[in-house]
Amino acid sequence: MSILKLGTIYGEIMKIGDLAKATHTKVETIRYYEREGLLHEAVRTMGNYRVYNVEHLDRLSFIRHCRSLDMTLEEIKTLLRYKDFPPEDCSNVNALIDEHIEHVAVRIKELKHLQKQLIDLRKNCSGTGLVNQCGVLTELSKASRAEQGSNNLEFNHVNGTHKFSHK
Numbered sequence: 001m002s003i004l005k006l007g008t009i010y011g012e013i014m015k016i017g018d019l020a021k022a023t024h025t026k027v028e029t030i031r032y033y034e035r036e037g038l039l040h041e042a043v044r045t046m047g048n049y050r051v052y053n054v055e056h057l058d059r060l061s062f063i064r065h066c067r068s069l070d071m072t073l074e075e076i077k078t079l080l081r082y083k084d085f086p087p088e089d090c091s092n093v094n095a096l097i098d099e100h101i102e103h104v105a106v107r108i109k110e111l112k113h114l115q116k117q118l119i120d121l122r123k124n125c126s127g128t129g130l131v132n133q134c135g136v137l138t139e140l141s142k143a144s145r146a147e148q149g150s151n152n153l154e155f156n157h158v159n160g161t162h163k164f165s166h167k
């Protein structure tokens with residue numbers, strides 16, 4: 001039976017590339033979600049093709065939207081669990097979102113601190129001298145030397161709400 005024929009029986013079906021395109025998601029990310037159990041495994045056709053249906057599309061769109069709200073995979077996993085087995089009341093869902101709002105608040109505070117650090121750094125230079133006398137570069141060198149050996153160095157870049165989240 002051809003994929004086309006199956007498609008007419010089970011509704012819209014897609015290959016992983018189509019699913020990737022439809023959700024602006026990388027193929028490897030889709031596979032990762034599958035491995036992590038967020039997305040149900042692809043359906044096997046009789047010809048042993050891996051195909052995805054509208055349910056996959058819907059679920060992946062849900063995951064991607066949650067990612068755009070900077071939720072972690074763990075948070076999304078929890079939400080999906082509630083979605084799959086709706087509990088009596090939705091207080092747990094609301095609690096999860098409240099917690100995530102708190103994560104964002106913490107990150108805002110950290111970013112404000114970072115902004116102040118950069119403004120202070122900028123004050124080290126009038127901007128009219130030569131590069132080898134630049135107060136900003138001098139200050140950066142000084143601060144980086146002071147930080148040598150501190151574990152601050154590893155995670156010092158501007159990150160999302162959760163510093164260690166990915167995909």
Ligand SMILES: [Zn+2]
Nearest residue numbers: 071099100103
């Ligand atoms: Zn969160």
